[in-house]
Amino acid sequence: MTYTNKKYITTKSKSVIIKLQDEAKVNDELLSLISGLSLEDLIAVKLELACHHVNNRLYGFSIWKQANRITKEAILKFAISTTKSKKDAARFLGITYLELKQVLKKFNIDNYFKEETPIGHSIYEPGGSMSTKSLSPSE
8 A cells, every 4th residue: 555645654754864964973985884884793893882982891781681672773763764654664563553652652763763862872861871771671
């Protein structure tokens, strides 16, 4: 079913790349370099950069226990970025629309695309701290 009525296009203009470009966090050259990396290499590089200034330790943050949540959040952002509606995103993810609404709220994805995230701040908590209290291992 193709939606021609604009009121059904709920995820239009939501792109992680455009958001990061608007925040001056990525440019075309960096995107070109990133496209040559595997997802696994990109994650490993990001983790290495994140912990480099703390003597290669992420104290107080269990990366292994949080990997599932981090991955799901990235997949949710991707689904919203690449589909025309939330119903399409739910179908893409293989979940119901109600389940999608619940996980979007849980991961605060709608606000990710609405709010400006100051450079150097995390979206996990207001103010930019990446607290483990908001990332429970059971998720």
